Amino acid sequence: MPQMGNMCGYAVTVEVEPSNARHQSAKPDAQKEYMRYLAAVPGPKIVIVKDLDKPFIGSFWGEVNANMHKAMGCVGTITDGCVRDTDEMTNAGIKALARHTCVGHAYSTPVRWGIELEVFGCKVRHGDLIHADKHGFMAIDEEDQKNLLAAVRFMDENECNNLLCFSRNAAGLPLDEFVEEYARRGTQFKKDAERFFESLNQ
CATH class of the missing domain: 3.50.30.40 (Ribonuclease E inhibitor RraA/RraA-like)
Known part of the structure; x- marks a missing residue:
């Protein structure tokens, strides 16, 4: 339903x-x-x-x-x-x-x-x-519930900060520039995620 x-x-x-x-x-x-x-x-x-x-x-x-x-x-x-x-x-x-x-x-x-x-x-x-x-x-x-809320909040912010806000405000940007910037932001998204999840294991 x-x-x-x-x-x-x-x-x-x-x-x-x-x-x-x-x-x-x-x-x-x-x-x-x-x-x-x-x-x-x-x-x-x-x-x-x-x-x-x-x-x-x-x-x-x-x-x-x-x-x-x-x-x-x-x-x-x-x-x-x-x-x-x-x-x-x-x-x-x-x-x-x-x-x-x-x-x-x-x-x-x-x-x-x-x-x-x-x-x-x-x-x-x-x-x-x-x-x-x-x-x-x-x-x-x-065993996977302990850090779940923190992880969900982080990933939501990570998507918004690195990817969604950029895509939603990219009107008028030349496509070749969009592709390059999106790739850069995608790399940053992965780095931020790796850093966050490594911190949970420390």
Whole structure:
């Protein structure tokens, strides 16, 4: 749902298998236990859902689950399966990155949670920092989170100072001069980045 913008939060993970009715009888308390798992994790949270069905036949997500998860501090979901009730999910404030939409939820009982999953070819662990937008998502493990904010701020300033401001104000500059100056600034951009990241390792 790209109209809702970016989302950022910490991963909580769950597997579902909507085609399999046996999970409800085998784990009658699964929903409550899963909710207790959610409650024990500080937010903001992004729910990473692995759908075990291939092909997909049902959705873990809909109006009810969206509102329940929102009440428990979740801001969105990334699922390699389906979503439904997309208008209602939007109204609840739950953002979604999903492979498909579908018409029903089938048996949406949580199967396993708090485990490492792979969705869209990316491995995600409980507690990973997630950033997602209309282009896709990134999962950042704990050891890489320490200097992340400083690095993001630096690279944004580095791009603006060395490249973007020049390009945006280059109207009327002869193209051969633009090429030479842009190359010089590109070299400076790389040097500044190398210097910054070397300083983090000292």
